[in-house]
Amino acid sequence: MEIDFSKLGHNLEDKLTSKMLPHIWCSGCSLGTNLQSLVRGAVMTGMDMDKEMVMISGIGCTGRASGYVEFDGFHTTHGRAIPFASGVKTGNPNLEVIVFSGDGDLFSIGGNHFIHAARRKLDMTIICTNNSVYGLTGGQASPTTFEYSTTTTTIDHNLRPFNLVDLALGAGADFVARYTSAHFKILPRIIKQAIETDGVAFIDLISGCPAIYGKRNGYPTADYMVKNFLEASVEIEVKEDGSHLLSENTRVEFDRTKGYTKIPIGVFRRQHR
Amino acid sequence: MKKQPRAMAGRHLDSGNIAVAEGAIYAGLHGYYGYPITPSTSIMEHIVKRLPHLEEPGYFLQCEDEIASITATIGCSWTRKKAMTATSGPGFSLMQEGIGLAVMTETPLVLVDVMRGGPSTGLPTFPGQQELMQAHFGSHGDYIIPTFAPWSVQECFDLTVEAFNAAEALRTPVFVLSDQVLSTLKEKFVIPKEGEMEVVNRAHPGETITWKGTEISEDLVPGMNCFGEEKKAFSTGLSHDESGHVDLTAKTFERLTNRMFEKVHRYAHLLPQAEKYMMDDAEIVIVTYGSTARSAYEAINLVREQGLKVGMYRLRTIWPFPEEDLRKSTEGKEILVVEMARDQLTWPVERALLRRVHHIAYPMGLIPPPSVITKKVREIGGK
Numbered sequence A: 001m002e003i004d005f006s007k008l009g010h011n012l013e014d015k016l017t018s019k020m021l022p023h024i025w026c027s028g029c030s031l032g033t034n035l036q037s038l039v040r041g042a043v044m045t046g047m048d049m050d051k052e053m054v055m056i057s058g059i060g061c062t063g064r065a066s067g068y069v070e071f072d073g074f075h076t077t078h079g080r081a082i083p084f085a086s087g088v089k090t091g092n093p094n095l096e097v098i099v100f101s102g103d104g105d106l107f108s109i110g111g112n113h114f115i116h117a118a119r120r121k122l123d124m125t126i127i128c129t130n131n132s133v134y135g136l137t138g139g140q141a142s143p144t145t146f147e148y149s150t151t152t153t154t155i156d157h158n159l160r161p162f163n164l165v166d167l168a169l170g171a172g173a174d175f176v177a178r179y180t181s182a183h184f185k186i187l188p189r190i191i192k193q194a195i196e197t198d199g200v201a202f203i204d205l206i207s208g209c210p211a212i213y214g215k216r217n218g219y220p221t222a223d224y225m226v227k228n229f230l231e232a233s234v235e236i237e238v239k240e241d242g243s244h245l246l247s248e249n250t251r252v253e254f255d256r257t258k259g260y261t262k263i264p265i266g267v268f269r270r271q272h273r
Numbered sequence B: 001m002k003k004q005p006r007a008m009a010g011r012h013l014d015s016g017n018i019a020v021a022e023g024a025i026y027a028g029l030h031g032y033y034g035y036p037i038t039p040s041t042s043i044m045e046h047i048v049k050r051l052p053h054l055e056e057p058g059y060f061l062q063c064e065d066e067i068a069s070i071t072a073t074i075g076c077s078w079t080r081k082k083a084m085t086a087t088s089g090p091g092f093s094l095m096q097e098g099i100g101l102a103v104m105t106e107t108p109l110v111l112v113d114v115m116r117g118g119p120s121t122g123l124p125t126f127p128g129q130q131e132l133m134q135a136h137f138g139s140h141g142d143y144i145i146p147t148f149a150p151w152s153v154q155e156c157f158d159l160t161v162e163a164f165n166a167a168e169a170l171r172t173p174v175f176v177l178s179d180q181v182l183s184t185l186k187e188k189f190v191i192p193k194e195g196e197m198e199v200v201n202r203a204h205p206g207e208t209i210t211w212k213g214t215e216i217s218e219d220l221v222p223g224m225n226c227f228g229e230e231k232k233a234f235s236t237g238l239s240h241d242e243s244g245h246v247d248l249t250a251k252t253f254e255r256l257t258n259r260m261f262e263k264v265h266r267y268a269h270l271l272p273q274a275e276k277y278m279m280d281d282a283e284i285v286i287v288t289y290g291s292t293a294r295s296a297y298e299a300i301n302l303v304r305e306q307g308l309k310v311g312m313y314r315l316r317t318i319w320p321f322p323e324e325d326l327r328k329s330t331e332g333k334e335i336l337v338v339e340m341a342r343d344q345l346t347w348p349v350e351r352a353l354l355r356r357v358h359h360i361a362y363p364m365g366l367i368p369p370p371s372v373i374t375k376k377v378r379e380i381g382g383k
């Protein structure tokens, strides 16, 4: 299918690889908006995307994103976007490296790499499209799948999910934020801040997979999902005693019959030392 | 700290692992990524003393595991910098995933595998040659990776330089298979002055490079467009077209994989050739490689004194296997394969010669002593 971007009036046409369209993502998926937020954030930094930025992804629905943009990029093996990024950054420190991948890729098979990257503080931005499921392989439980939700591998019961914000704070990331894909207005600004952070910046980007996870777990359509994200999101209130950073206050809550019930959002940490 | 030169030109008395590290630095190493594992560790311990202190400093990163080491090596190479990792046995197993990615994305890099006894944790501090087949078939899918095997400390240096050159010229990962004996064995070796040995750098798109006086065809080895350069650089472990973009059609996949084989085979004559010792009048030929060849060399000198006509075909490039050269050089001769493995080197040898050969399998973590080889040779020679 030939798509003429100018007819669609897309103002990021020169940043996207039209050759790769149509993309593989389902309609209603968060990934389109997430990618757009990322590209807008990258544009806002004023850097030359083609010469100064490298976008690295792993495997999964999100993994394909690196092929869709006019950044230099690499689509690595499953879970290995972060070590690849470490090689790029140490090969040429002038490059801005952005890891854009999913929750299964970054926190299951790639979990070890994440904690070490956070500890090591090589300058990179890690954005996790966190939709709590392995979408590309058909809907298996991921490390952020919620308790009591249905996947093809957790018919009655799933174990506790990772709280990615808590994990990133604990591992020592320098910038930690969480928003949802519905926050596409503020996200480019947050992504810009993340890119400009000197050290490891992490964004837990709560996202929806309506086609596979949502239809089994309380958000069957994309518009329900977007409303659900906005209604469930609660901006964190920064407390002097730091109690807003306690795990119970950063945890995402979910009900398999109605979707998300609480999503603490905001920037949890800036430039930790 | 005082800046160090790249080429530590002159005579040295040191181990194979140090020679490997110096060879890499001589060849232009920028990024080293590794994880501690015996017997390869002293390579990275030497690199860390050298690489960050060069006039043009390189980067050393101790990774969280071997999977990260090989993947970071690939990442570094995509910034047009020379990169390497080194490991042993279990680490080589973990790296197989990344090796496939390096092949598929045609990434120049050097991986030094210092072999020890296996399977599993096996014999960490004893030698083995049981990773020969793994170097060929370890990762899934069809591929061929140039694999060199030194037998002396000098060759640990020389073949590491050659490995970088082959990697750059052919846009491929290259293996150096050393072993535990060479890793700690100290002997004299010489580092040439900067510029005395050829150092090859990969081609940019549209540029033609020469290696050992031979022009490398851009049709077989496309110039590499790296990160931060003019054009968009992209690649993927998925099947892809020349621009690096995903294309899962049979036609593209066939074209890609055929070319990846063809480029290694076409230039195989530029890879280190086998050393033939006392082969002219030999009736029995010992086919071997690595530190085992040192024992075979000694054995040959002993039995020659007793009038047995024995020679040695010492492999320096294992993969692609020099089938034709071995066949031609051993016509009508008895063959004895000696290896620190149960049954690995015999496979390519018998396949090349289309006949059964004599064999000393010595997989118990010891280098076969010359006496074991002389005994077998006498048996074969009827003396």
Ligand code: SF4
Pocket: A024, A025, A026, A028, A029, A030, A031, A061, A131, A135, A136, A208, A209, A210, A211, A212, A213
């Ligand atoms: S399977 Fe889910 S995550 Fe993957 S593209 Fe479809 S909606 Fe998006």
